[in-house]
Amino acid sequence: MSNKCRFCNKEFDSDSGLMMHFNDKHKSEKGNLGINKIKKSGISASTVLIVAAIACCGIPIVLVGLGGIGIFGFLAPHQASGQSAYGIANATIGEVAPNIPITLANGTNITLSSLRGHPVVLWFVTTWCPSCQESESILANNGYYKEIHAKGALFVTVELYNDLNEPGPSLSDFSSQYGAGYTQNKSWLLFGTSNLNATYSYDPKEYLEIYYVINSSGVIINTSSTGLVNNIGSVIQEI
Amino acid sequence: MSLLKYERIVMRMVLKDRRHVLLLVLLSAIFTAIYLVLLPSLPNGTINPMFIEFITPMQIIFSFIFGIMIGLMITLNIYAAKLKIRTSKGGPVAGVLIGTLVNALCCTPIIPSILAFLGASTPVLFAYSPHIQAFFEQNYPYFYILSFLIFLAAFHYTAKNISCCKRG
Numbered sequence: 001m002s003n004k005c006r007f008c009n010k011e012f013d014s015d016s017g018l019m020m021h022f023n024d025k026h027k028s029e030k031g032n033l034g035i036n037k038i039k040k041s042g043i044s045a046s047t048v049l050i051v052a053a054i055a056c057c058g059i060p061i062v063l064v065g066l067g068g069i070g071i072f073g074f075l076a077p078h079q080a081s082g083q084s085a086y087g088i089a090n091a092t093i094g095e096v097a098p099n100i101p102i103t104l105a106n107g108t109n110i111t112l113s114s115l116r117g118h119p120v121v122l123w124f125v126t127t128w129c130p131s132c133q134e135s136e137s138i139l140a141n142n143g144y145y146k147e148i149h150a151k152g153a154l155f156v157t158v159e160l161y162n163d164l165n166e167p168g169p170s171l172s173d174f175s176s177q178y179g180a181g182y183t184q185n186k187s188w189l190l191f192g193t194s195n196l197n198a199t200y201s202y203d204p205k206e207y208l209e210i211y212y213v214i215n216s217s218g219v220i221i222n223t224s225s226t227g228l229v230n231n232i233g234s235v236i237q238e239i
Numbered sequence: 240m241s242l243l244k245y246e247r248i249v250m251r252m253v254l255k256d257r258r259h260v261l262l263l264v265l266l267s268a269i270f271t272a273i274y275l276v277l278l279p280s281l282p283n284g285t286i287n288p289m290f291i292e293f294i295t296p297m298q299i300i301f302s303f304i305f306g307i308m309i310g311l312m313i314t315l316n317i318y319a320a321k322l323k324i325r326t327s328k329g330g331p332v333a334g335v336l337i338g339t340l341v342n343a344l345c346c347t348p349i350i351p352s353i354l355a356f357l358g359a360s361t362p363v364l365f366a367y368s369p370h371i372q373a374f375f376e377q378n379y380p381y382f383y384i385l386s387f388l389i390f391l392a393a394f395h396y397t398a399k400n401i402s403c404c405k406r407g
Contacts, residue, residue: 019322126369130376131282131346134293147289164369205351208372225348230285
């Protein structure tokens with residue numbers, strides 16, 4: 001392989017010598033850089049790639065969001081401050097947790113208010129979301145369920161209404177598959193479903209998972225949508 | 240023009256120097272390790288080695304691909320900078336952004352928060368937000384491939400710039 005400049009055929013001993021020569025003498029010559037074809041039109045290749053990336057990820061999100069607001073926003077029920085859609089109270093820290101019906105996996109119907117007298121960790125999930133599945137596995141396998149139980153608390157997992165309209169495993173399959181069998185037949189570990197109002201009340205922004213820590217009087221003392229497992233240390237402290 | 244002409248020329252030029260080879264291996268190893276933690280962690284919205292056990296085979300493959308591509312791009316850019324050759328920086332940045340962000344778009348509160356910020360009501364969010372998140376969850380491998388293609392394009396431009404005068 002020769003270190004020969006293709007513009008003036010001058011020979012060089014090293015790559016760096018050739019490069020220095022090229023930068024000094026021929027940098028502006030046509031055809032030296034493939035990228036120049038784009039630069040001539042006033043747009044750099046970097047800009048093209050970044051715009052392509054934004055177009056691929058950002059624009060569909062914004063369009064769908066705007067489209068949804070524009071087309072359906074006016075048709076949606078009016079949402080007053082402090083209330084979820086359809087006039088149901090929003091779950092708020094410092095206030096009594098709105099009462100919701102829960103149908104447990106064994107078919108029993110209970111209400112959230114019937115659990116008063118115990119601290120409750122109320123975890124709303126979608127069974128198809130990977131982070132929820134991973135969290136369930138970590139809670140069961142890393143001893144976090146046991147720690148919560150040791151504090152005398154109940155742990156209630158509620159599937160968000162109709163899994164937020166996406167196909168996913170049933171809540172029983174979710175708990176048995178990802179809970180690795182640990183979650184079966186424990187009276188303090190409840191799995192159930194609720195209605196749309198419960199989802200609107202406790203998860204008005206439709207996060208794929210959200211948890212509430214409720215004290216024994218039924219008052220919400222904390223909530224977060226940033227992942228139960230990410231905050232498990234503080235949750236155990238709070239109960 | 241023969242296939243991958245610029246790329247072959249540049250790889251021969253750069254890998255002639257043992258320091259560049261070492262740099263490439265070191266950077267590739269570091270970035271692969273970072274991706275092995277990053278890709279399974281991002282759906283949870285936090286970077287935590289605890290989530291490595293949930294990495295998918297697809298994520299393992301792309302962790303190596305992204306790690307090696309980033310190592311390669313940095314090595315080439317360092318080589319080009321020494322020779323005062325201008326290279327494309329936007330490509331690798333775009334590749335990194337797409338490859339990593341797509342996992343976070345699935346399960347973290349990013350998309351519901353954006354839609355809520357835009358003024359969407361709860362029923363509108365209920366109708367759209369989970370669909371968008373599920374789309375990113377189901378189709379993340381395509382975004383990985385897009386990211387890889389952007390890395391390849393950036394590699395091609397960089398190789399073309401560096402091999403401007405070289406004859407094989």
